Amino acid sequence: MTQGSALRATLDSGIERARTTCTFCRMGCELEVIRQGWRIAGVEYPADAPVNRGRLCPRGSASALLLDHPMRLAYPLKDGKESTWPEFFAETGARLRATPSNELAITYDRNLTREELELVYGLANRLGTENVASAYQESEACFDLRLDTKAKAAPAVTLTDVLGADTILIAGDAFAKMPVLAKPVLDARYQARDRRLYCIDCVKTTTAGFAHKFICTEPGFEPLVMLALAGLVGPKLAGFDCEQVAAKCGVNPDDLREIAEGFGKTKKGVVIGATTSGRTMDPKFFSLALQLLVSRMKGNKRLLIAAEAAVPPGPCRFSEVLAAIESGEVKTLLNLGDGFPRDYPGLVERLSKLDLLVTTATMRPAGVTPGWVLPVAMNLEKHGSFSTVWGQVNLSPVLTPASGTRLVSEIVAGLLDDRISGESVPESPDWLKVPVKSVTDQGRAMLKRPETEPDPEFRFVLLAEQPAYDFRGIFSQVVHPLLMTRSDAGQLGVEDGDRVKLETRAGGKLELPAAISDRVGEGTMLVNSGCPETRALFPCEVDKLTGIVTIPPVRAKLWRSE
Ligand code: SF4
Numbered sequence: 031m032t033q034g035s036a037l038r039a040t041l042d043s044g045i046e047r048a049r050t051t052c053t054f055c056r057m058g059c060e061l062e063v064i065r066q067g068w069r070i071a072g073v074e075y076p077a078d079a080p081v082n083r084g085r086l087c088p089r090g091s092a093s094a095l096l097l098d099h100p101m102r103l104a105y106p107l108k109d110g111k112e113s114t115w116p117e118f119f120a121e122t123g124a125r126l127r128a129t130p131s132n133e134l135a136i137t138y139d140r141n142l143t144r145e146e147l148e149l150v151y152g153l154a155n156r157l158g159t160e161n162v163a164s165a166y167q168e169s170e171a172c173f174d175l176r177l178d179t180k181a182k183a184a185p186a187v188t189l190t191d192v193l194g195a196d197t198i199l200i201a202g203d204a205f206a207k208m209p210v211l212a213k214p215v216l217d218a219r220y221q222a223r224d225r226r227l228y229c230i231d232c233v234k235t236t237t238a239g240f241a242h243k244f245i246c247t248e249p250g251f252e253p254l255v256m257l258a259l260a261g262l263v264g265p266k267l268a269g270f271d272c273e274q275v276a277a278k279c280g281v282n283p284d285d286l287r288e289i290a291e292g293f294g295k296t297k298k299g300v301v302i303g304a305t306t307s308g309r310t311m312d313p314k315f316f317s318l319a320l321q322l323l324v325s326r327m328k329g330n331k332r333l334l335i336a337a338e339a340a341v342p343p344g345p346c347r348f349s350e351v352l353a354a355i356e357s358g359e360v361k362t363l364l365n366l367g368d369g370f371p372r373d374y375p376g377l378v379e380r381l382s383k384l385d386l387l388v389t390t391a392t393m394r395p396a397g398v399t400p401g402w403v404l405p406v407a408m409n410l411e412k413h414g415s416f417s418t419v420w421g422q423v424n425l426s427p428v429l430t431p432a433s434g435t436r437l438v439s440e441i442v443a444g445l446l447d448d449r450i451s452g453e454s455v456p457e458s459p460d461w462l463k464v465p466v467k468s469v470t471d472q473g474r475a476m477l478k479r480p481e482t483e484p485d486p487e488f489r490f491v492l493l494a495e496q497p498a499y500d501f502r503g504i505f506s507q508v509v510h511p512l513l514m515t516r517s518d519a520g521q522l523g524v525e526d527g528d529r530v531k532l533e534t535r536a537g538g539k540l541e542l543p544a545a546i547s548d549r550v551g552e553g554t555m556l557v558n559s560g561c562p563e564t565r566a567l568f569p570c571e572v573d574k575l576t577g578i579v580t581i582p583p584v585r586a587k588l589w590r591s592e
Pocket of ligand 1: 055086090
């Protein structure tokens with residue numbers, strides 16, 4: 031044995047590798063967590079993983095860090111104070127079972143396996159409540175809406191479709207949502223000189239930097255561009271004249287024609303959609319306009335939704351649950367998952383009428399959440415199945431759940447004092463179907479809408495981005511700079527690196543450093559919404575048509591800190 035191999039053997043002694051699928055987004059990358067005794071020693075990037083082939087994004091790379099993170103919640107919190115599981119079950123089990131079913135709502139969000147979701151439905155059935163909804167508030171939930179067309183649903187997209195696509199259109203910040211998607215997309219783009227990559231967004235992203243043509247719209251105008259393209263790639267779409275739309279959106283009509291021509295010639299095209307909370311003005315309109323565009327494209331075209339999680343909508347809309355809480359009808363809310371939208375002050379305020387709020391979390395929440403917050407296992411610690419954009423995958427735990435946490439099955443059994451079996455999750459409730467006419471009507475109304483008067487007080491539009499390196503404020507507590515144009519900064523007397531005070535129409539306030547950037551247009555500013563402090567700058571709005579709660583961009587004012 032050489033000296034090197036002896037050293038290697040010593041280092042490797044006691045090392046175990048456990049392989050699973052990363053569930054921080056729907057890309058389906060595989061990873062290995064390396065354990066040495068009871069210690070998590072790191073993460074391995076398996077070269078034979080079919081989707082990611084030896085790559086992971088910052089979120090996947092940080093899996094080991096997250097499993098062992100100092101912010102992992104290890105005991106139940108009651109009104110922000112440390113409590114115990116026996117105290118929780120003693121106080122709430124019998125109370126929950128005795129709650130009249132119409133006064134109880136059960137919601138769920140991300141970080142649940144399919145089997146856990148089925149258990150949530152089993153729990154609702156046992157407790158007799160029909161108030162069951164998804165509480166997942168990321169704007170990507172609007173991609174669950176289905177355009178009510180006669181066209182056959184497009185087949186599911188495969189990795190081979192992406193790699194073999196001769197034309198790709200990306201609407202939104204897809205690489206921030208599913209970072210490893212960049213590799214197959216760019217492999218496809220650089221495979222031959224005649225391959226084409228197009229982008230539509232209201233912020234200059236890294237994705238856009240690779241595009242042959244980048245359509246940079248005013249915030250909120252992306253769907254109008256999609257409708258103009260829909261009229262160019264298929265039969266004429268009445269009311270969406272290319273010149274008129276281009277003038278309204280501040281883009282070049284020749285660029286729209288070039289993209290339409292590109293898709294006209296293509297044999298294998300892929301359209302990728304991504305919405306971002308705090309960035310996409312109307313994610314419902316965005317999702318439906320994109321679906322309409324794809325449905326009118328000729329030939330073999332596929333739609334891929336870049337998203338962090340797939341959370342099936344329930345029989346109720348979350349907005350209906352909120353309304354029932356506000357009217358006093360629902361008095362108890364139980365949420366299972368890891369993304370309860372407690373960072374949005376507007377929403378938390380709306381929950382204040384509840385007698386009992388029980389939520390779960392993997393990390394200690396910022397601030398005090400009223401009621402109970404229970405520590406749960408992460409997906410990396412579970413058996414079960416999980417939905418990626420390429421289909422269902424089986425998860426296997428890389429280690430046992432962190433001490434102090436419980437699995438959803440254990441919580442349900444503890445609350446009912448009984449074990450139950452899961453119930454099937456309802457597929458695509460009717461309220462998700464949206465008529466084509468409502469989408470085109472919305473587009474036409476937007477085209478006719480006069481320019482909005484400038485808001486003299488809140489002069490800027492604040493947009494958000496959620497880069498992979500800053501996942502939910504867990505990796506770092508740093509508040510990233512607020513990006514603004516040189517000209518806006520000049521008018522405000524702000525220089526690169528100055529600290530500024532920001533206040534939004536939603537009531538959010540924050541002091542943070544400013545940075546000059548050409549990534550945004552004049553009158554717009556960009557903040558990293560990866561941490562709770564910046565998320566709290568944005569409002570929660572209930573979409574009138576669908577009842578989905580969304581987080582739109584917000585108007586803001588700012589001034590230099592003294
Ligand atoms: S792209 Fe998604 S699945 Fe892949 S490592 Fe990153 S977060 Fe995980």
